Amino acid sequence: MEKFQRSKYYSVCLVSSIILNLFFFINLYVGDKWKELSWSHRAAAEAEAVASLSCSGHGRAYLDGLFLDGKPVCECNTCFGGPDCSEFSPGCPADANSGDPLFLEPFWMQHAASSAILVAGWHRMSYIFSDHSYISQELEKHVRKFHAIARNAVTAGRYIVFGSGSTQLLNAAVYALSQENSSSPARVVASIPYYPFYKIQTDYFRSVDFEFQGDTSSWKNTSDVSENVIEFVTSPNNPDGQLKKAVLQGPSVKTIHDHAYYWPHFTAIPTPADEDLMIFTISKLTGHAGSRFGWALIKNEAVYQRMLVYMSMSEMGVSRDTQLRTLKLLKVVLEGEGREIFDFAFKTMRSRWEKLSQTLSMSKRFSIQNIAPQYCTFFQKVRGPSPAFAWLKCEKEEDKDCSTVLRAANIIGREGSMFTADNHYVRLSLLKSQDDFDLLLHRLNKLVSGEDGVKTM
């Protein structure tokens, strides 16, 4: 009887063990999760090891960052430090200067599996794609698809050129548009307040074919716009977030529409943009400013060909590594018809704007721009503003240097004169990390609540 018991006991154990064996076997060799990984495993494990480092939610480590004793080191958000970024520096300034779009970083951390990409050592070593171009056809297709979904631009009847960020495409467009036979250099203009880079870049390249000539409005009433003019139109505008139209008209006027911010998270999309030359960038769409990727939609074939030549002359096309990564990012944002990223990004930007507005509504000394609610064809409803930047004004006549007023409150903004505007204005960036925004809001609250005769709710 005892032996019989033992035999029964063994058989139960055996069956259990066999079931466990089966479980392991399936996990190891049959299940999708562990199937057939070989040469890629090391790279995947390296990336996960770096990502698993805790930086207290105030930083992250990178594969190409510093390693100490074989361990990755956290790179902390501004004003945070220590080995795990948990130490806040109380006296650190709230830096709202740059347009670094880190507000989208959490979105990509939440989409780790779908947005990761493994680049093989032999990926796209050639100078050219199989169609002999420098442009991935798959990526071009996805760019067109994404505009259709975002409903922010017409791509039909347009050629596409890629550039290393919209930065490069701005200059490529100026070169392409000024290379029409003309005795005098094309005059390049923009409407105040304008993004300073238009002037700095155009001046820098010092081509005999073009010259930056300042404000658009000084050319508006000139009846004789017979010479080539290139007008930069930034919509929504950087710094003030207003939707803009071209000011100049006529056969010798050409426009470059900089639509870096024309996405549902920064503005209502009243209608798909349908201009001759439009420039976009992933920096302000997915937040990948470091990848340096932008594209231009171009109606005129000759202009398109000239922009291609610029890209050849400048760098023989955009890095294939960057094109591969951008394709992956676009595939992720295309999932679910773009709802996920635009919902995330709009909610973040809208909430920041509301908080900022509430704080400044109590102030008599400071104001921010007014952007009217508008119907958005993407969200299919009237929606309030959610701009990338606040265009803050010091209302007192004596506050002639508003950025110094803010600096005294430990806030760094970009002074109005940088945008060829009055220094009563300062641009405050709202699209940096949550830490950056929280500190900015905290400092503004303190500044406003310290005003004499501050409004009460």
Added chain:
Amino acid sequence: MEKFQRSKYYSVCLVSSIILNLFFFINLYVGDKWKELSWSHRAAAEAEAVASLSCSGHGRAYLDGLFLDGKPVCECNTCFGGPDCSEFSPGCPADANSGDPLFLEPFWMQHAASSAILVAGWHRMSYIFSDHSYISQELEKHVRKFHAIARNAVTAGRYIVFGSGSTQLLNAAVYALSQENSSSPARVVASIPYYPFYKIQTDYFRSVDFEFQGDTSSWKNTSDVSENVIEFVTSPNNPDGQLKKAVLQGPSVKTIHDHAYYWPHFTAIPTPADEDLMIFTISKLTGHAGSRFGWALIKNEAVYQRMLVYMSMSEMGVSRDTQLRTLKLLKVVLEGEGREIFDFAFKTMRSRWEKLSQTLSMSKRFSIQNIAPQYCTFFQKVRGPSPAFAWLKCEKEEDKDCSTVLRAANIIGREGSMFTADNHYVRLSLLKSQDDFDLLLHRLNKLVSGEDGVKTM
């Protein structure tokens, strides 16, 4: 007794099963190979699926290539076709035109595990690195380390600027060197035969600060080189593989040393290059032309600062994705002190040159350049030539258009006039894929063996 037997039998099975369970458990959860992969698995599996497609050794599929019914499609080498690239097109020309460095592709396929990189969705989204620059300090360190190992350039006392390929850095250097206060534009020159891009690019940008002025030698005997002159020195030279020194001298002469080919696989390294401004590229080092990555070593701080400004104006620095990948590639080639890649690349290029030399030694109609064997500080021995290009000459006076002679034999080369040289010359690329080289050699053999009175061994 029977029950005792059964019990014994069960216990043996149970022990075996438990051992098997242990094996599975270790493989699944403890062993390094399967440890802790989660979010990265999908990307790794996608890359392996694409890489596993057989393209008969005459092609490969890419992650961003075409997919049909969810399956990747082979991209075939020139002259090969069919779903698995197994079909050779007999009438297809041997294309030896471009300098596409695909001869290194097999090296990277052999180093799949160590050269793969997994890029997380949130990798380096910011415009800047933590030191507020556009340049990865880790990558800069590795570039310096690699020059020390290759013994081809002195990096001590040099600043480093990254560019999107040496292409971009050539122009950055011309801008930087011409921006010294001068009443007239800097004259940009190069020695015939020279890489056509120097002229095309300098002409294209049409800056008021510089002008391409052709051949260096026409300035050599001018005693008054008082105006700014910028001399391009290409060493080894493209097209002819000769080591070169600057021709012009004097206080107003500046040089740009293009060292794209100054690596042990293309030339003996007699001594580390030690010039004021030197430009290198991974295109011709690792073969990753598609990644668009190069760097400049610069002695003068003001020139370095101006090249940084160029990179800001042009594109706000090189894509961080490209910098990450380049870092990984350099880590691989640094393993074993660079022996592996240089041995592989030198053997390949040397063997191609020997085969070509043998074929053409039988010809009275064609000759190729003579490059003397020389002591190489990297290989620490005297070694024969292994240039990237053959500079082929049609010896007959009447063969004034040598490229047409080759074209009749179904060979595509780049005509001498492209290099501002005589059209008795043609450049033939030797660094493309093995398929390209094999076809070129085959066609040349046929051409030579068809000559009247061909030399016999």
